[in-house]
Amino acid sequence: MSSTLAEIAQQLKNANKKVQLIYAFNGTGKTRLSREFKQLIARGVATGSEPATSDASPVDSGADGSQLSRERILYYNAFTEDLFYWDNDLELDAEPKLIIQPNSFTDWVLKEQGQDQNIITNFQKYANQTLTPRFSPDFREVTFSNQSGDDEDSGNLKISKGEESNFVWGFFYTLLDLVITILNVAEPDDRETDHFNRLEFVFIDDPVSSLDENHLIELAVNLAALISSSQSDLKFIVTTHNPLFYNVLFNELNRKTCYLLENFEDGTFGLTEKHGDSNKSFSYHLYLKKILEKAVAENKIERYHFTLLRNLYEKSASFLGYPRWSELLPDDKQAYLNRIIQFTSHSTLSNESVAVPTKQEKNTVGLLLNHLVTNYRFWSEVEHP
Secondary structure: OOEOHHHHHHHHHHHOOOEEEEEOOOOOOHHHHHHHHHHHHHHHHHOOOOOOOOOOOOOOOOOOOOHHHOOOEEEEOHHHHHHEEEEOOOOOOOOOEEEEOOOHHHHHHHHHOOOHHHHHHHHHHOOOOOEEEEEOOOOOEEEEEEEOOOOOEOOOEOOOHHHHHHHHHHHHHHHHHHHHHHHOOOOHHHOOOOOOOOOOEEEEEOOOOOOOHHHHHHHHHHHHHHHHOOOOOOEEEEEEOOHHHHHHHHHHOOOEEEEEEEEOOOOOEEEEEEOOOHHHHHOHHHHHHHHHHHHHHOOOOOHHHHHHHHHHHHHHHHHHOOOOHHHHOOOOHHHHHHHHHHHHOOOOOHHHOOOOOOHHHHHHHHHHHHHHHHHOOHHHHOOOO
C-alpha cells in the first residue's frame, strides 16, 4: 500500500511502540521522513493537541527545527551537522576551527552540564584516539590536533567529513545519555531538570555513514544498550541504510518493530513491517539484485548503483567463502576493481565527484551483474519469499 511520507510519519506516531527500526536504501527518503516526523510533532503542538510553552529547551537538535516541537522530540539526522561549520580564515592563513552556532542544544550540554570531556571520549571511541578536540572557554569554537605519546601537538587540523560527523554524533549521544538518565528518575520532582518531562520521541537517522565495520558494530551495540536502559515512556525510531547496523540493532534490541521503507516511481512510499534480520525478513541480497537489474534494464545507472553492486559482490563472496570480493570479478580484475572503487569511495572534493556515469561505465554495472548471476549458481537456488 502506497502512502505519503506525512502518512507514514503519522503511522509511526500512532504505533505507540517503544522501538521502531526502519531499513531503507540510500535515497529512499529516510532523512525526509525524520523531518516530516518532526513537523508532525510541531503541528500537533501548534494546533493545540498539546499545550505549547515559551521554554525552549535544548531537545530539538535540528538547526531547522521549530521551537514548538523542542519539548517533544529529539532527533539526529544530516541537518544536525548544520549546527557546526568551519572557519578556515584562508585569507589570513589562520589555523582552522569548527564554529558552533549559538543554540540551546549545545549550550545546555556544554555550559550547564559540563559534558565536554564526555563528548571528547565518545568522539574518540569512533575516531583516532590521538585526535583531540579542544573547546574554547566560551564553547563557541572547537579546534582539533593530534597528540602523540610524548605530548607533541600537531597544531590545529581540519578533520575529515567523516570525523566531523563522528564529532556531531558524540554531541548527540552524550545528550541522549543524559536525557535517558534524567527521565529514568521516576518522580518528576526528583529530576535535576524539568526540560525533558514532556519529551516523547527520539528519531535517529543513519549515524554510521562514515564508520568502518568494527566501529559500526560498537556504535550499534552501545546505542542498543542505551535505548534498552530507558525506563521511561520515551519512544525511539531508528532508520538506516546499512544492513550490518540494522542486523546488530535487530539482535541487540528487544521490544522492537521492524520495517522496510521503499519509494515508488509515482513518488509515494511504502512502509512494510518485517520480521527477522535483513536477510531473513526481506532477502537483502535479492533486493539488491532486483534494484540493479531494474536500473540496467531502464538504463538509469547512477553513482549509488556501484555501491549496491559492490555490496552484492561482498555478500556473495562472504556467502561463498572467498577471502576477497574482488576474486569474484571477471578477467582483468584490477581494472574492474579500480572502476568500482572509483565510484564507491567517499570523496569530499566536489571536483572528484562524478554525478552521472558515462555510457561505458553504465555498461560495466550490467556486465558485472550478469557475470555474478551467471557464474555463481547459488542465485538460482535461493527461494523468493
